[in-house]
Amino acid sequence: MKFPLLLSGELRPHCASCLCGHSVNMCAVFQKPKAFKLRALDGHQRFGVAGKSPEEVLRKGCRLLQLPESGSHLCLYEDGSELTGDNFCKAPDNSMLLLLTAGQTWQGYVSDISRFLSVFHKPNAELIQAARQLLSGEKAPLRQRLLADLLHNVSENIAAETRTQDPPWFEGLEARFRSKSSYLRYSCESRIRSYLREVSSYVPTLGKQAREEYMRIVDFMCQKLRSMQYNASYFDRGAKAGGRLCTPEGWFSCQGPFDMEDCVSKHSINPYSNRESRVLFSTWNLDHIIEKKRTIVPTLAEAVKEQDGREVNWEYFYSLLFTSENLKLVHIACHKKTIHKLTCDSNRIYKPQTKVKRKQPARQRR
Numbered sequence: 421m422k423f424p425l426l427l428s429g430e431l432r433p434h435c436a437s438c439l440c441g442h443s444v445n446m447c448a449v450f451q452k453p454k455a456f457k458l459r460a461l462d463g464h465q466r467f468g469v470a471g472k473s474p475e476e477v478l479r480k481g482c483r484l485l486q487l488p489e490s491g492s493h494l495c496l497y498e499d500g501s502e503l504t505g506d507n508f509c510k511a512p513d514n515s516m517l518l519l520l521t522a523g524q525t526w527q528g529y530v531s532d533i534s535r536f537l538s539v540f541h542k543p544n545a546e547l548i549q550a551a552r553q554l555l556s557g558e559k560a561p562l563r564q565r566l567l568a569d570l571l572h573n574v575s576e577n578i579a580a581e582t583r584t585q586d587p588p589w590f591e592g593l594e595a596r597f598r599s600k601s602s603y604l605r606y607s608c609e610s611r612i613r614s615y616l617r618e619v620s621s622y623v624p625t626l627g628k629q630a631r632e633e634y635m636r637i638v639d640f641m642c643q644k645l646r647s648m649q650y651n652a653s654y655f656d657r658g659a660k661a662g663g664r665l666c667t668p669e670g671w672f673s674c675q676g677p678f679d680m681e682d683c684v685s686k687h688s689i690n691p692y693s694n695r696e697s698r699v700l701f702s703t704w705n706l707d708h709i710i711e712k713k714r715t716i717v718p719t720l721a722e723a724v725k726e727q728d729g730r731e732v733n734w735e736y737f738y739s740l741l742f743t744s745e746n747l748k749l750v751h752i753a754c755h756k757k758t759i760h761k762l763t764c765d766s767n768r769i770y771k772p773q774t775k776v777k778r779k780q781p782a783r784q785r786r
Contacts (some may be wrong), residue, residue: 451509458494458517460485461524466516474503481519491522500528576693578669589695600670600692605652611706612650615741616642622717630725637724637734644738651742654706654749657692665749666690672701674751678709678760687751705755706747708740710762716740719764730770740764 453470471477494503497516580586597603653659657670670692674683691701
């Protein structure tokens, strides 16, 4: 370290913080006051403050904000680092500072994001009313969209389950649905039942002999679906982990297009949150990876016609038609309606034939 000679002949080290060449004691004398924007942690109004040292800025800030100087300190809004003599000169002009009193902390701008998001978890009536008033008089499409999204998020009532706890969620639904889970189970069951009807509708295309066998297989599938309650648990957040497609809170994640492992856009939705989400969830698809109409049903019909003494493995076709083995829950934007070009597993179409062991002739005793 260089030691410049001062007028008095005393040697003092350079200022380590600003590298200006002045001594530590003389730096504050020669440098210009630095300007900052300052606000309190719980305040939104910003004030302009200038000073030649962090102590001077803190002193002026406390006086301006009417806060106690004892125990208070300054930190940079961006990263939460404390403003000290070591980084005072390096701080850019007009940097945003927060004046924190004893016990207050700040982790940077991410703290503001957390505080902002907490509003949506605990919305108050004043916030909702203000947003609705703004939306009613707003004409600009972009601001309309932002306000509408805000209202959509603050109206969420995820924890509520019954009609009495969240009446708006049940608007437009029959009175027989008394809980959110009961309606969503019904929604899933309706989809599965529609797949069964499509399988049954193929009967008229078959000859008499094949038709009887085909109807027998459909009956087996119907009985199993009844025993499984039509796999309605897929949409029930109260079901066991292995039987549902959502989290215990009701969040569903898009599983991506049939030809991808995951959803690139990370689509998610919670139909339990509010009425709008419930309605939007109806546009999500339970998409067959191996196509139902183009592949599975025709292959089943062909297997019946060509069985030639073999037994059709109807449980394999059941898994392809009605279970998550071949179903993916996808956002409408991820639902590709192109031909999948996938086929059924030829080794699983028929049940393995058991070989009859021939009895060995008894050995004659000598």
